[in-house]
Amino acid sequence: MSKPTLMRAPKAQDRVHIFDTTLRDGEQAPGFSMSPSEKLEVARMLERVRVDTIEAGFAAASPGDSEAIRLIASEITGPTICSLARAGEADVDAAARALEPARRKRLHVFLATSPIHREAKLKMSRLEVLRAIEKALVHARGRFDEIEFSAEDALRTEPDFLIEAMSCAASFGADVLNVPDTVGVSEPGEIRALFASLAQKVVRPEHVIFSAHCHNDLGLAVANSLAAVQGGARQIECSINGIGERAGNCSLEEVVMALRVRADIFGVDTHLDTTGLWPASQKLTRVTGAALSPNKAIVGKNAFSHEAGIHQHGMLSDRRTYEIMTPESVGSPGSALVLGKHSGKHALTQRLSQLGYQPDPDTLNTTFIAFKAYADEHGEATDADLVALMEQRSQSG
Ligand code: KIV
Ligand code: ZN
Numbered sequence: 001m002s003k004p005t006l007m008r009a010p011k012a013q014d015r016v017h018i019f020d021t022t023l024r025d026g027e028q029a030p031g032f033s034m035s036p037s038e039k040l041e042v043a044r045m046l047e048r049v050r051v052d053t054i055e056a057g058f059a060a061a062s063p064g065d066s067e068a069i070r071l072i073a074s075e076i077t078g079p080t081i082c083s084l085a086r087a088g089e090a091d092v093d094a095a096a097r098a099l100e101p102a103r104r105k106r107l108h109v110f111l112a113t114s115p116i117h118r119e120a121k122l123k124m125s126r127l128e129v130l131r132a133i134e135k136a137l138v139h140a141r142g143r144f145d146e147i148e149f150s151a152e153d154a155l156r157t158e159p160d161f162l163i164e165a166m167s168c169a170a171s172f173g174a175d176v177l178n179v180p181d182t183v184g185v186s187e188p189g190e191i192r193a194l195f196a197s198l199a200q201k202v203v204r205p206e207h208v209i210f211s212a213h214c215h216n217d218l219g220l221a222v223a224n225s226l227a228a229v230q231g232g233a234r235q236i237e238c239s240i241n242g243i244g245e246r247a248g249n250c251s252l253e254e255v256v257m258a259l260r261v262r263a264d265i266f267g268v269d270t271h272l273d274t275t276g277l278w279p280a281s282q283k284l285t286r287v288t289g290a291a292l293s294p295n296k297a298i299v300g301k302n303a304f305s306h307e308a309g310i311h312q313h314g315m316l317s318d319r320r321t322y323e324i325m326t327p328e329s330v331g332s333p334g335s336a337l338v339l340g341k342h343s344g345k346h347a348l349t350q351r352l353s354q355l356g357y358q359p360d361p362d363t364l365n366t367t368f369i370a371f372k373a374y375a376d377e378h379g380e381a382t383d384a385d386l387v388a389l390m391e392q393r394s395q396s397g
Contacts (some may be wrong), residue, residue, distance in 0.1 A: 002084075002134060002138045004171035004172055006283065007085050008175075008207050008319070009207075010206040010207055011175070011207060011208060011209050011234075013206075013209075013234050014268065015234070015268055015269060015270060016229055016234055016235065016236055016238060016259060016268050016269065016270045016273060017052040017209065017211075017234060017235040017236075017270070018051045018052050018053075018234075018235075018238065018256065018270050018271075018272060019052065019053040019055065019082070019211065019235050019236065019238070020046050020051040020053065020054050020055065020079075020238065020239060020240070020252060021052070021055040021213075021237050021238070021239050021244070021249060022042060022240045022241075022243060022252075023039050023042060023043065023054065023055060023056050023057055023068070023072075023283065024055040024056065024057050024058055024084055025055070025237075025244040025245060026239040026240070026243035026244050026248075026249065027039070027243075028207060028244070028245055029058070029243055029244055029245055029246070029248070029286065031131070031290055031377065032243050032290065034068075034287060034288065035064070035068075036068035036071050037071075037257065038063060038173040038287045039057070039068045039071070040068070040071050040072055040075060040076075040284060041287060042240070042280070042283060042284055042287060043056065043072045043075070043076050044048075044075075044076070044358070045240075045276060045279060045283045045284075045356060046076075046280065047076050047077075047078045047079055047080065047127065047288065047389065048159070048174070048273070048276040048279070048280070049272055049273055049276035049277060049280055050078065050079075050271055050272050050273045050276075051079050051252075051272065052079055052080060052130045052235075052271070053079055053080040053081075053082050053106055053314075054072065054076065054079045054080070054081055054082065055082045055084060055108060056068060056069040056072040056081050056082065056083065056378075057069045057083060057084070057096035058083065058084040058085070058093070059083040059084075059085065059094040060085060060086070060091040060094040060095070061084075061088065061097075061133065066094060066097070066098045067098075068094075069081070069098035069099060069136030069183070070098050070099075070100070070101060070203075071085050073098065073099050073100070073101045073102035073105070074101040074102075075276035077103050079104050080104040080105065080145065080146060081099060081102040081103075081104070082105070082106035082107070082108050082148070082210070083095035083099055083106075083107065083108065083137075084108045084238060085107060085108065085109050085110075086109070086110065086112065087109050087111040087132045087133055087135070088132075088136060088138035089135075089136070089139045090233065091093040091109075091136075092109070092136055092139050092140045092143075094142050094289050095107050095144075096140075098332060099144070102167075104145045104146075104250040104383060105139050105144045105146075106144060106145065106146040106147070106176075106179060107144040107146075107147050107148070108142075108148045108178075109133075109136050109137065109140065109147065109148070109149050109150070109152065109174075110149070110150035110151075110152050110178075110180075111129060111132055111136075111149075111150075111151070111152060111154065112151070112152035112153050112182075113129060113151040113152065113154060113157040113161060113162060113165045114152075114153035114154070114156040114157040115156075115157075116153070116156060117152060117153050120269060121351040126161055126164075126168075128169065128174055129165065130164065130165060131167050133149065133165060133168050133169050133172070134168060134172050135172050137149070137169060137172035137174060138172060139175075140173070141172075141173050144326070146175045146176065147173055147174050147175055147176070147184075147241040148174060148175065148176035148177075148178055148211070148272075149166075149169035149176070149177055149178065150178040150179075150180055150213065151165050151166060151169075151177075151178070151179065151180070152180055152182050153180065153182040153183065153236075154178075154180050154181070154182070154194075155179070155181045155182070155183075155185060155186045155191070155194070156177040156178075156182075158322045159194075162198070163197075163198065163201045163202055166179075166198060166202045167202050168214070169202040169318070169319075170202055170203050170204060170207065170208050171203060173293050175207075175208060175209065176208060176209045176211050176235060177198070177202065177208050177209070177210055177233070178212075178213050178237065179194065179195065179198065179210065179211065179212060179213065179228070179233075180213035180214075180215075180237075180325050181212075181213065181214045181215055181221075181224060182213075182215060183215060183217060184215035184216055184218055184220070184221060184246070184247060184363070185217065185219070186214070186220070186224050187220060187223075187224070188220065188223050188224055188226070188227035189193045189227070191212070191214070191224045191227045191228050191231065192227040192228065192230050192231040193230025193231065194231065194235050195210055195212070195227075195228050195230075195232045196231040198210060198232075198233055199231070199232040204382060208231045209231060209232060209234045210228075210232055210235070211235035211236070211237060212224065212225045212228030212232075212233045212235070212236050212237065212250075213237035213249070213250075214228070214237075214249070214250045215244065215245060215246065215247065215248070215249060216246075216247040216248045216249065216250070216251075217246060217247045218245070218278070219247070221242065221248070221249060221250040221251070222235070222242075222250050222251055222254045222255050222258065222341075224250070224335055225238065225250040225257055226255065226259070226266065227266065228262065229259070229266055230266070234268070234284055236250060236255055237249065237250070238251060238252040238255055238256075239251070239252055240249040240252050240253065240280050240281055240284045241253075241281055241284055241285065241290075241296070241299065242254070243284070243288070243290070246352075251297070251298075252277075252300050253277040253278075253280075253281060253297075253298040253330065254297050254298055256270055256272050256274060256277070257274065257277070257297075257298050257325060257329075257330065260274060260329075261324055261325050262323075267374075274330050274331070275328070275329065275330065275331040276331055277298060277299065277330045277331055278299050278327075278330050278331040278333075278354060279331050279353060279354055279355065279356040280356065281298075282299075282354075282355050282356040283356030286356065286391075288389065296345075299330070299332070300331055303327075303332065303335040304323065304332055308349065317353070328379075329356055329375050332354070333351065333354050333383070334353065339351055339375070339380060339381050339386070340375050340379060340380040340381070341372060341375040341376050341379075343375070345364070345368050348364075348366075348367070348371055348386075349364060349366055351386060352364075352386065352390065353366070353367035355383060355387060355390075357390050363393065366393070367389060367390065367393060370389055370393070371389060375391065376380070
């Protein structure tokens with residue numbers, strides 16, 4: 001029997017960490033598969049937004065996933081880079097190999113704990129589940145900067161066994177204890193109470209960060225993640241545009257803006273630069289080809305549009321009559337100026353950045369010339385025209 005990990009420093013609980021899973025849980029959903037270079041493009045936008053952790057993939061799942069993690073780990077230096085792994089030695093080794101170039105690496109080990117998963121899928125007893133958690137964490141010890149353990153299907157796990165599994169993971173070195181609502185069945189009151197009880201009953205709770213991972217099957221992923229924060233969670237797992245298995249994961253842009261706009265209620269915030277949210281959403285939409293609903297909160301086409309006369313009148317007097325946040329605060333062009341033949345390079349650079357492009361100086365110069373020619377002929381260049389221009393250039397170059 002291995003020895004549990006000895007005393008570690010308590011974890012600061014004064015902010016909410018954002019763990020982005022666009023490139024893992026998000027990419028797992030049908031229609032959202034990405035190549036390693038596409039994943040890197042999205043990871044650059046996540047770095048710009050300053051997420052704390054990027055879950056870049058599941059190293060043992062495929063050579064392509066492992067290659068994508070390695071590429072992101074070599075290029076992205078701001079956030080911690082993470083790989084998912086089942087609770088087995090081969091998966092932990094695959095994650096360690098893929099993460100080798102990372103400045104800061106996190107292993108994310110998961111094992112299901114609910115009776116339905118133990119009996120129907122794993123064919124394991126409670127004791128076997130505890131042994132497997134211990135064995136995987138002992139195998140991982142000292143090889144990663146951070147270790148996260150997820151009790152898959154936590155919300156349908158017997159409360160006493162969830163506490164036992166989480167305590168086992170904490171004792172054997174997990175820094176983050178993730179509580180996935182894998183099937184999106186929970187509701188805010190239940191999830192708030194569960195987090196509050198875990199914070200009291202799991203061993204030495206001050207030495208871990210509790211994390212929420214909510215799926216959106218009942219459309220409650222954002223509400224549940226916010227309730228988890230009220231119960232004591234200090235990490236939220238989420239994805240750009242809310243992509244993920246089935247109905248998706250908690251939407252990053254929505255949960256981050258809810259914490260920011262209603263700081264009076266939640267009292268804890270993230271470290272994100274929210275002006276990168278709209279550009280990140282645009283980038284993901286283009287890379288995956290999956291269009292957003294126009295009324296999608298924060299990043300949809302209509303999120304800052306006002307059509308009704310009474311609303312327009314209010315907006316002209318004071319934008320706060322109908323806007324609880326500014327388009328600028330999420331990097332959306334909102335009512336941005338028209339780009340035409342009189343516009344300069346600065347305005348073009350800013351709009352391209354809002355659309356998720358960061359061209360190098362040479363590409364910017366040639367794009368500017370092409371943009372002027374286009375504006376001369378057509379009077380103005382819309383966002384769609386600029387995207388077409390950039391995509392043509394990337395295909396021809
Ligand atoms: O939904 C889930 O349970 C997961 C785990 C792997 C964290 O995605
Ligand atoms: Zn999930």
